Amino acid sequence: MRGFYVLVRRELMAYFLGPSAYLFLAGFLAVQGYWCCYLLDIARDPVRGGLDNFFEGYVSGFLPVFMLLMVPVITMRLLAEEKRAGTLETLATAPIGDATIVLAKFSSAFLFYVFLFAMTFSHVATYIDHIVTPTWKILGWTPPYGFLGAMLAWGCLASAAWALGRFSDRDAVWGMVATAAFAACVALLILYVKKAPEGMPDITKIAAGYVGALLLGATLLSVGLLFSALAQNQVTAAILSGSGLGVYLLLSALAGQSRAKIPWTENTRWAEKTWGDVLGYVSMFQRPQAFNAGQVQLDSLLLALSVIAFFLFATVKAVESRKWR
Amino acid sequence: MGDAPIRVEGLTKHYRGRWGRRVEALRNLTLSVEPGEIFGLLGPNGSGKTTTLKLLTGLLRPTSGRAWMLGKPAGDPQVRSRIGFLPEESYFYRFLTAAETLDFFGRLFGLGVTERRRRADALLEEFGLAEARHRAVGTFSKGMARRLGLASTLLNDPELVLLDEPTSGLDPMGTREVKDLILRLKARGKTVLVCSHLLADIERICDRIAILAGGSLRILGRVSDLLARRDAVQMTVRGLGEGALDALRAQARALGGEVLSVEPPRDRLEDLFLSVVRGPSAGGKSS
């Protein structure tokens, strides 16, 4: 697993050393921020509003479109670029197996995705600042929670970038600083939510929403990784995974829509089910909403994990297939 | 058995070309490399040298036949930490500097911080990259990238070194350094398998050679045996005029010898190479 850590580190460096990650992040936060403001307006509306609606909309409502745009961009480089540049061959001469390489690629993409999502804590803090009248004061002073949340999120970004930015043997320290900043950010939110008076959403709901979003992300990233392993270059990889996920999204949108019965199931316990139901079972996009209801459901968890395992396995096979030319 | 650092038995590789055409890149190769020797793998372009090395290092799987390195089946990831492999072309991450690149590989090989630094510094110095250590590899010239490739090949202090055209892209000085390096590796008890088309260099440093042509082994043996012609001697003389040469020829005949050739000195291996390669059914084959 030594090789795994080294590879993940290099991969994250590749994300953060170039300008692309920051452009990406800025774009993501801008769009997410706009979405947040839009939802804030709804949440303030006493008729349509309500906190549950906000979180349902915030964490997962925007997610399908977001994933469709993000996943191809996050994953396209991973293996396609290494293949094109020949560095995959260089790696293959080092004492690490193909499975380790694939796992490291997946983990780095996932970490980057988690990192993006962690940035949205700043928006959650902004929301709390706007909607809930805080009673949790420090020496009679109400801290500007939205601002603090945003600062902490950006602090995470800065320290993580710094930690990864240079090869230095003190980077373990910076990694810990980044983790501590992140933990502080989460702790502040939790503390605040716990202390807050009326109208605060259930903290477990927020957490479950995030778990659902991360699971969905991990699943789709594993799909994108496979396309990156199959494609000849990153553009092809992005187009392939973009259209693949697009079709999947479309099918998911049809879930619950199609009333057509499944013909060959008359005498089975599936007799009452429609095609829409079937699509509903395999639709990952419906799952985060379910998570938002406040529970981490076992079947969703198993579905996600088995899909991830399958696609990672397929990716390892795709990488190995180069040896059989 | 088991002793030879490299053992190859009936190794065959067919590439799947376009439209289902198959390229027979290597046919039934059997050889072994003994501990501590410098083994030269020669052959014209497309004769299967690179294919052989890729099969040995597990970058490719054979169509049939087997290969062992250091007693383990070819491609075993664990064995790679004891092997240094210089591929035909060295590819690195363009945004890493030379020092960072070596550091990255040092980490992959599980070297500690101080050991990593020490070896990287020594190797960068040895291959003339000390000045360029903080430059991104993407800006390197082909020769510099080759030097970095050699440095990363030796980073893990391998007991078995495989070099695919190590002098390609190098200036004459670099070529000379590589030759010295190979001899130094041998002196330190390492085993070296080298592919090259620079026959003069190979002739001087290799203990044994194999010549491939069209994917099959043409000749294999000790350089001295292969090149020895028991009944003939070659005399290299400088500063004789045309008259003196005639006198020498007459003298040789008078002593009962037969003058086979009088010409400027040539690489003997080159002659051997050309005669072997130009034999029947030479050149790349596809079926």
Ligand SMILES: Nc1ncnc2c1ncn2[C@@H]1O[C@H](COP(=O)(O)OP(=O)(O)O)[C@@H](O)[C@H]1O
């Ligand atoms: N990826 C590949 N696909 C199809 N044919 C290949 C491939 N790589 C090499 N070959 C063919 O295999 C033969 C041997 O190539 P190679 O081992 O690279 O030769 P060498 O290194 O001796 O110049 C050549 O005919 C070459 O065209």
Ligand SMILES: [Mg+2]
């Ligand atoms: Mg070659």
